[in-house]
Structure formats: C-alpha cells, structure tokens
Amino acid sequence: MILQQVAAVLGLLVVYRLYSNWKQLSNGIPGPLIARYSDLYRAYQQYNGKLRDELVRLHSVHGPVVRYGVRSVSISDPSVVDVVYGSRAGFTTADSYNVLVGIANGKEVASLVSTRDETRHGALRRSVASAFTPTGVLDYEPWIDESIVELLDVLSERPLIDLSTTMLYYSMDAAGRFSFSESLGCLRADADEGGVASMIRNRFNHWGWWSSLPGLERLIYRNPIALRMKRAPSSMAASAVAKMKARAGKPSNSSRAPDLLSRFMESSQTNPEVLDTAGIVGMLMSTISGAGDTTATSTTAILYYLLQHRDKLAKLRAELVAADINKSLPSNREVSKLPYLHATIREGMRLFPTITWPIERCVPKGGAIIAGMHFHEGTSVGCMPAALHLNPAVFGEDAREYRPERWLVADPEVLRKMESSHMGLSRGRRVCLGQHIAMMQMKKVVAAMVLNFDMSLSDPTSVLDADFSPAVACLKPLMIKVVPKHEHGELPFASDGRI
Numbered sequence: 001m002i003l004q005q006v007a008a009v010l011g012l013l014v015v016y017r018l019y020s021n022w023k024q025l026s027n028g029i030p031g032p033l034i035a036r037y038s039d040l041y042r043a044y045q046q047y048n049g050k051l052r053d054e055l056v057r058l059h060s061v062h063g064p065v066v067r068y069g070v071r072s073v074s075i076s077d078p079s080v081v082d083v084v085y086g087s088r089a090g091f092t093t094a095d096s097y098n099v100l101v102g103i104a105n106g107k108e109v110a111s112l113v114s115t116r117d118e119t120r121h122g123a124l125r126r127s128v129a130s131a132f133t134p135t136g137v138l139d140y141e142p143w144i145d146e147s148i149v150e151l152l153d154v155l156s157e158r159p160l161i162d163l164s165t166t167m168l169y170y171s172m173d174a175a176g177r178f179s180f181s182e183s184l185g186c187l188r189a190d191a192d193e194g195g196v197a198s199m200i201r202n203r204f205n206h207w208g209w210w211s212s213l214p215g216l217e218r219l220i221y222r223n224p225i226a227l228r229m230k231r232a233p234s235s236m237a238a239s240a241v242a243k244m245k246a247r248a249g250k251p252s253n254s255s256r257a258p259d260l261l262s263r264f265m266e267s268s269q270t271n272p273e274v275l276d277t278a279g280i281v282g283m284l285m286s287t288i289s290g291a292g293d294t295t296a297t298s299t300t301a302i303l304y305y306l307l308q309h310r311d312k313l314a315k316l317r318a319e320l321v322a323a324d325i326n327k328s329l330p331s332n333r334e335v336s337k338l339p340y341l342h343a344t345i346r347e348g349m350r351l352f353p354t355i356t357w358p359i360e361r362c363v364p365k366g367g368a369i370i371a372g373m374h375f376h377e378g379t380s381v382g383c384m385p386a387a388l389h390l391n392p393a394v395f396g397e398d399a400r401e402y403r404p405e406r407w408l409v410a411d412p413e414v415l416r417k418m419e420s421s422h423m424g425l426s427r428g429r430r431v432c433l434g435q436h437i438a439m440m441q442m443k444k445v446v447a448a449m450v451l452n453f454d455m456s457l458s459d460p461t462s463v464l465d466a467d468f469s470p471a472v473a474c475l476k477p478l479m480i481k482v483v484p485k486h487e488h489g490e491l492p493f494a495s496d497g498r499i
C-alpha cells in the first residue's frame, strides 16, 4: 500500500516536472518533441558529437528558429546577432558556462570565458584590452616567427604528415611562446609534451559533455564534499600559477619580445583591484586554452579546402608570388592586406567553424523579442556558427560550396551582411579576445606553407572530420604529402637570405 502511494507521488512529481518543462517555452517553437520535456535529448546529442549536424538538419527542415532543449533555442537568422550579442543588449552567458569554471584549493576559479558576471567580465577585458589590439599584437610577431621557422624546418624533414596533429602541436608551441616565452616542445617531439594539449581537451570535453546538464554537473563535481576533496588546483590552473610564480620578482628580459604574461603583469600593477593574482591566472588559462585547438582546427580546415580545390590553391599562390613577399618568413605587414588570402581564411572558417554548438546567451529580465518572437527571461538563445554560416539568404544558394571569391564581392552591403553573420570568432562583447593574434598567425603560416611546399591530400577522397562532442571540434587525422618546393628545382626556403 505504502509502496503504491510512494509510486503515485513520484509519478505525479514526474508529470508535474514534464508539464512545467513544457510550460517553459510553449510558444510553438519547432523541434524534436522530446526536447520540450527533457534536456536529456540535447545531452545525448552533444555527448555523441551529433548536436552540430542535428541542428543544421533541424534548421533546414524547420527554418531559422528551432528548439533543442527545454529552454534552449538555436537561431540561424543573422538579424538576431546584434540583438543577442550586441554590447547594450543585456544578454549574459547561459548556465552552460558554469561547468567551465575551474576548481583550485576547494574553490571555484573562473577564467575570462567562464566569468558570467558581466560587470566583472567587462572590467577584466578592459584591463587587458591593450595587449590584444591590432597594433598591440604585433609585439608577439617574433614568437610566431620562431614557431613558423620551426614548422617549416620540421615539414622539410617529414614527407607524410598528419596535418591535424602537426597544426595542433605547432599552435600549442606558438601559444606557449606568445603567452609565456616558452615553447611547449610538442612539434619537435611530435608528441603532446607535458600533456597540455590533452589537459585542454579534457576541459573542452567536460564543457561539451556537461553543458546540457549544468545542475547535475554541480551536484556531482561541485558539492561541498567533491570541492573539499579537490584541494589541488585543476591542472590548467596549476600550470598557470607555476608560470606566474616563475616570473614574479624577476626583471623582464628586455632582449626578448614581450609576451602576454608580461602584459598581464603590467596591467595588474596599474589595475590591481581588477587584475589580481586570480585574475592573471584566469586570463592565462583562457588564452592558453583559447589559442590551441581553435587555431589548429581553423588552419587545418583552411589548408584542407585549398588542397581539395587545386585551382584556388594556384590562385592563392599566384597572389603571394605577385606580392613578392618574403618567402622564408612572410611578415604580417606583407600578408595582412592580401585579399585572396583573407578570403580563403574567411571561407575555410565559415565552412568549418570550431565551435560545435550554439554560443548560448540568456534572455534578460523582462524577456525579449527575437526574430519576431517573444522569449521569456532565462531562455537560452544562441547562434550556432555551423548553421548560420549556411544561411542562403546571406551566403547565397551555393552556401554549402567552397568559394573564397564570395568574399571579394564589390557590393559593400553584401560584404557587410556576410561579415556580420560570420560567427567563427564569435561576436559582440565576448568576441574572441585573441582574434588579431589568430588572424596574424593564420595568414603568416598559410602563406609560408603554400610558398614553400607542394602539399597534397594523401588520399584525394579524404574528408575533414572531427569529434564534435567537445565544445571545440577536435580534428581526426588528415594525412597529407609535403614536398619542399626546392626539390622541384625551386629555391630552398632559407636560401634567399631574407629571414
């Protein structure tokens, strides 16, 4: 009898929960029925790396607004970008960012990305802004040069490489250099030296896998007992603290180029109340983890599409040769304004954005009208780059095709629309802080590789594939053949004496 009563009460609770879930967002937004009642649907899709493709499919069936969770809506309409990500809109990052907060000494330590308080986030960003301006980032060019010289050298010795892994190791080493003046040594060793890359992937995995169920994640990983047991800082935080301690009190080595850590420590002296020790650790965590897989995946994708489309590759090479740039080591000044190079980068990142799910924002107090619909306060809305980038109203009926020329249109209005719908580096208040470093780096490294090597896909039918379950796509191996151009009778890349 008692058992029956308990079962009946539990049954009522479940029905009530399903009803209240349904009530959360009942304004007729299309999407899978189960997503109305439970976030287990999106959790299942994300955990299995299927959410990205599933959302692209749902948008092609249902249009620009689809539901994928009890209170989660994906929008592929470019008109919402300014509303949701704009600086005055009042939208904050969604609950899914809670699972990204690190743990150190039993306490939660937010990085820049996982700082949800907008006032704190804005103050933090402003305190380091000068280190990331288009001219500020030129200070780090010597660190990128050092990494590119090493990459060219390594490539000249390896006729067959896995491009995905090589670019990951190159990007990690470059990030180490411009963050704290030290290569991680991955590229030379052809291994994840020190385990930093897998440390970052664990972080992206955790974010992707638990983003749908932040409440459950908190219960499991952040209850008082779990926090007390995790006295040691997370490995990412520990490594950031170690770099900072090693630098503290030492005179800066003026013979070397400035790095991000030196910039952060300078900012901390002028702005100690905003950028304290924890703030510097959070910034370093954000930049090291923000710079590796993202740059590697984007650069690999840009090169992959060029190798697949030999005519476009030839066009790019012709532009680089005509510009008469330093073949050994193209400078940022030489490559930053080349239109076709820029177009191949925008197009590669459009077709293969690194973020695997919508960049989620929370509807502010009082609700909001988005894409002509009213959304209640607290609803998570976001644009997923992979869906928005295929919108034919912005990119044309051939949106699924690789065509860098689309970025060379003469009509400024068409270009403006495409640029403002490109979410590869996000947009608005939380746009990628390292965007100018990323663009400088990608332009230089793509130009250097194209000028110095004949590259081809080892298997011309290979596709660019990734594990899409982490928050940032982790590429699967992509084998390519690499032949130094001097083996075809052209000059070796270091022989013109201009390095």
Ligand code: HEM
Pocket: 112, 113, 114, 125, 286, 287, 288, 290, 291, 292, 294, 295, 296, 298, 354, 355, 359, 423, 424, 425, 426, 429, 430, 431, 432, 433, 434, 435, 437, 438
């Ligand atoms: C092609 C390479 C890159 C891509 C595709 C990329 C993409 C992104 C995206 C989409 C975001 C927004 C994430 C969100 O709101 O959930 C972001 C934020 C961020 N990125 Fe990048 N990123 C790249 C390179 C870099 C580099 C090189 C650095 C550092 C030097 C960096 C540092 C950051 C930081 C610190 C944030 C957080 C900004 C904030 O919350 O205010 N990124 N990035």
